[in-house]
Amino acid sequence: MNEERKIRVLVAKPGLDGHDRGAKVVARALKDAGMEVIYTGIRQTPEQIAKTAIQEDVDVVGLSCLSGAHNHLFPKVVALLKEQGADDILVFGGGIIPHEDIPKLKAKGIIEVFQPGTDTRDIIKTITEKIHEKREKQEGLA
Amino acid sequence: MSDDLKAIREVKAEWEEKDVAKTVSRFPERKAAFETTSGIPFERLYTPLDTDSLDYLRDLGFPGRYPYTRGVQPTMYRGRFWTMRQYAGFATAEETNKRYKFLLDKGQTGLSVAFDLPTQIGYDSDHPLSAGEVGKVGVAIDSLADMEILFDGIPLDKVSTSMTINATAAMLLAMYIAVAEKQGVDSKILKGTIQNDILKEYAARGTYIYPPKESMRIITDIFAYCKDHLPKWNTISISGYHIREAGSTAVQEVAFTLADGIAYVQAAIDAGLDVDAFASRLSFFFNAHSNFLEEIAKFRAARRMWARIMKERFKAKDPRSMRLRFHTQTAGSTLTAQQPENNIMRVTLQALSAVLGGTQSLHTNSWDEAFALPSEKSVTIALRTQQVIAHETGVADSIDPLGGSYLIEKLTHEIEDKANEYIQKIDEMGGAVKAIEGGYIQREIADSAYQFQMAVEKEERIIVGVNRFRQEEPPLKDVLRISPEVESYQIQKLQKVKAQRDAVKVSATLARLKEAAQGTENLVPPILEAVKAYATLGEIAGTLREVFGEYRES
Numbered sequence: 001m002n003e004e005r006k007i008r009v010l011v012a013k014p015g016l017d018g019h020d021r022g023a024k025v026v027a028r029a030l031k032d033a034g035m036e037v038i039y040t041g042i043r044q045t046p047e048q049i050a051k052t053a054i055q056e057d058v059d060v061v062g063l064s065c066l067s068g069a070h071n072h073l074f075p076k077v078v079a080l081l082k083e084q085g086a087d088d089i090l091v092f093g094g095g096i097i098p099h100e101d102i103p104k105l106k107a108k109g110i111i112e113v114f115q116p117g118t119d120t121r122d123i124i125k126t127i128t129e130k131i132h133e134k135r136e137k138q139e140g141l142a
Numbered sequence: 143m144s145d146d147l148k149a150i151r152e153v154k155a156e157w158e159e160k161d162v163a164k165t166v167s168r169f170p171e172r173k174a175a176f177e178t179t180s181g182i183p184f185e186r187l188y189t190p191l192d193t194d195s196l197d198y199l200r201d202l203g204f205p206g207r208y209p210y211t212r213g214v215q216p217t218m219y220r221g222r223f224w225t226m227r228q229y230a231g232f233a234t235a236e237e238t239n240k241r242y243k244f245l246l247d248k249g250q251t252g253l254s255v256a257f258d259l260p261t262q263i264g265y266d267s268d269h270p271l272s273a274g275e276v277g278k279v280g281v282a283i284d285s286l287a288d289m290e291i292l293f294d295g296i297p298l299d300k301v302s303t304s305m306t307i308n309a310t311a312a313m314l315l316a317m318y319i320a321v322a323e324k325q326g327v328d329s330k331i332l333k334g335t336i337q338n339d340i341l342k343e344y345a346a347r348g349t350y351i352y353p354p355k356e357s358m359r360i361i362t363d364i365f366a367y368c369k370d371h372l373p374k375w376n377t378i379s380i381s382g383y384h385i386r387e388a389g390s391t392a393v394q395e396v397a398f399t400l401a402d403g404i405a406y407v408q409a410a411i412d413a414g415l416d417v418d419a420f421a422s423r424l425s426f427f428f429n430a431h432s433n434f435l436e437e438i439a440k441f442r443a444a445r446r447m448w449a450r451i452m453k454e455r456f457k458a459k460d461p462r463s464m465r466l467r468f469h470t471q472t473a474g475s476t477l478t479a480q481q482p483e484n485n486i487m488r489v490t491l492q493a494l495s496a497v498l499g500g501t502q503s504l505h506t507n508s509w510d511e512a513f514a515l516p517s518e519k520s521v522t523i524a525l526r527t528q529q530v531i532a533h534e535t536g537v538a539d540s541i542d543p544l545g546g547s548y549l550i551e552k553l554t555h556e557i558e559d560k561a562n563e564y565i566q567k568i569d570e571m572g573g574a575v576k577a578i579e580g581g582y583i584q585r586e587i588a589d590s591a592y593q594f595q596m597a598v599e600k601e602e603r604i605i606v607g608v609n610r611f612r613q614e615e616p617p618l619k620d621v622l623r624i625s626p627e628v629e630s631y632q633i634q635k636l637q638k639v640k641a642q643r644d645a646v647k648v649s650a651t652l653a654r655l656k657e658a659a660q661g662t663e664n665l666v667p668p669i670l671e672a673v674k675a676y677a678t679l680g681e682i683a684g685t686l687r688e689v690f691g692e693y694r695e696s
Contacts, residue, residue: 016259016275018348021388024588025595041695042348072274098513099617116479116512117608
C-alpha cells in the first residue's frame with residue numbers, strides 16, 4: 001500500500017454567526033496533527049460549503065455554529081453533499097448546542113457533535129478513527 | 143532611592159536568601175514561574191519597591207479627576223451603584239418585551255437589547271440568508287412596527303437602553319427615536335448607547351456589512367447627528383469585549399480597543415468635528431475575565447491610558463472628553479458546559495473584578511449559556527449576583543478600594559506599558575483600520591486563542607470540571623428553546639407591514655437615502671425618514687449596500 005493519504009478537512013462556518021474562535025483553534029490543531037485543513041471564513045451558505053468540500057476533495061467537513069441555527073444548517077450541508085453524490089464526506093459539528101439536539105443531528109447524518117470544553121485531541125482522535133474505519137471499509141469493498 | 147526603600151530592599155534580599163530559599167528547598171513552589179494571561183510575571187511578593195516610580199498626583203490622582211485611574215466620578219458607587227444591565231433578547235419583539243418587563247420588575251436598572259443576526263447584518267426575516275437564524279441570538283426586528291412592540295409599555299423617558307448593534311446602528315437608533323416620538327418623548331432627553339463599533343466586527347465579531355471607509359462615514363454621521371439631537375446618548379461603545387472573547391489577552395484587549403478608539407476619534411476629527419463636541423459621548427465596553435487581579439488592573443490602566451490619549455494626542459480640553467466610561471460583561475467564553483452550575487462562581491468573581499475596577503454598568507452571564515440563551519431562572523441568579531455584590535459585600539462603599547496595593551499599581555503600570563507598545567506598533571502600520579485590513583489584529587488574537595487552548599490541554603491552565611476535577615453528569619435539560627415557528631410568525635408580520643404601508647412613500651424615502659449615500663450629507667435624517675415610513679431594515683440596509691458595496695473577509 002502507498003503512503004496513506006493525509007486526511008483533508010474543510011472547517012466551515014455556516015450561517016450568519018461570526019464567532020470563529022473555536023473554528024480557528026480546531027483548524028490549527030488539526031493542521032498541527034498533520035491533516036490538510038482549509039478554513040472557509042465566516043458567513044458561508046450550506047451550498048457554498050458543499051461546493052467547496054467537493055471541489056477541494058475533502059474527507060471531512062467540520063461545521064461550527066454558535067448562533068443556535070445548527071438544527072437548520074448542519075443537516076442541510078449533509079443533504080447537499082448527498083444530493084451531489086458526495087455522501088462519503090464525513091460531517092462533524094460543534095458549537096453552542098444543547099444536549100437534546102445531539103441525537104437529532106446524528107440521526108440526520110452528523111457523525112459527532114463537540115460541545116464547549118472539548119479537547120482538540122479528542123476531535124483529532126474521533127476524526128482519525130472514523131476516517132480509518134471508512135477507508136478500511138472501502139478497501140474491503142475494492 | 144530613599145533610605146526607607148534601601149532598607150526595604152536590603153531586608154527583602156535577606157528574606158529571599160534565608161526564609162524563601164529555605165522554604166523553597168523543602169517545599170518547591172507550584173510552578174517555576176507564575177504569570178498573568180498577558181504573560182506579565184506575577185512576582186512572589188510586591189513591596190513599595192514596585193511602586194517607587196509611581197507619582198501619586200500624576201499617575202493616580204483623585205476620582206473624577208485626570209487621569210481618572212481611580213474612577214470617573216468623584217463619589218463613584220457611594221452615590222449610585224453601577225447600572226445593572228442584563229443583555230437580553232430572543233424570538234419576537236412580543237416575547238422580548240415580556241422579558242424586559244420581567245427584568246425591570248426584578249430590580250434591573252437599565253435595558254440592553256440583543257438583536258438576532260439578520261437584524262445585525264441588515265437582512266429581513268424573509269431573506270434566504272436569514273433562514274434558521276430568525277430570533278435565535280436576539281430579537282428579530284424588521285421594521286418600526288417591531289420596535290413599537292419591543293418597547294410597548296416601557297417609558298423611554300425613564301429607562302436607559304443599550305443596543306448591541308453595529309453595521310445597522312443608524313437604522314435601529316432611528317427606530318428608537320421614532321418610538322420615543324410616538325410616546326411623546328423628545329430625543330434630546332433619550333439616554334442609552336448604541337454599540338456602533340464596526341472595527342471590532344471586522345477583527346473579532348463578524349457582523350459587518352459595508353467596507354471600512356463607508357462604515358466609518360456612517361459612524362461619524364451618527365456622532366454628528368447625536369451631538370445636536372441626542373446629547374445624552376452614548377454614540378458608540380468601543381468594545382474590547384468581543385476581542386477578548388475571540389481569544390486575546392488582557393493587554394491585547396486594552397490595546398486593540400483603544401487603538402480602535404483612536405481611529406474613531408481621528409475619523410471624526412477628519413470629518414470636521416471638534417474633539418470636545420463628540421468625545422464626551424464615547425463609551426467603552428470591556429470583558430471581565432477570570433484572572434482576577436489582572437482584570438482589576440486592566441480596567442484602571444485603560445482609564446488612565448484613554449485620559450492621556452485624549453489630552454496629549456488629541457488635545458481635548460473638556461475633562462469629560464478624557465473620561466473612559468465603560469460597561470462590562472463577564473466572560474462568556476469562560477462558561478463551561480461541564481458542571482455548569484460552577485459558572486455561577488466564575489461569574490461572581492468576574493463581576494467583582496469589574497466592580498473593583500470601577501465599571502459604570504454590568505452584565506452578568508447566566509450559568510447555562512454554554513448551551514443556549516439563559517432561562518428566566520438562570521438570568522435571575524445572574525442579576526441577583528450583582529445585587530449581592532452591591533448590597534452585601536461592602537466593596538462599593540469606598541472608591542477604588544484596591545488602589546495603592548503594590549501589586550495592583552504595578553500591574554496597572556505594566557499593562558499600560560505593554561498596551562502602549564501595541565498601540566505604537568499599530569500607529570506604525572497606519573492605524574487600526576490598516577492593521578485590521580492587513581489581518582494583523584486578527585492574527586494576534588487567533589495566536590493567543592490557540593496558545594490558551596494548548597495551555598489548557600497541557601494542563602498548564604486548570605479549568606475546574608474541564609481538565610481537572612471532572613465528573614460524570616447527566617445532560618442538562620430545560621434550556622431555553624426558540625421555537626421554529628418564530629420565523630414564520632415574523633415573516634407574516636413583515637408581510638402585513640408591507641401590505642399596510644404607503645408604498646409610494648417608502649420608495650421615495652429610499653430613493654432619497656440613496657441620493658444622500660451617493661453624496662456626502664449626513665445619512666441619519668434620511669434613514670429616520672425611511673424608518674418612519676415603515677421601510678424595512680433589509681430595504682434600508684440594502685439601499686446602502688447598492689451604493690457602498692459589501693466587505694468580504696480576505
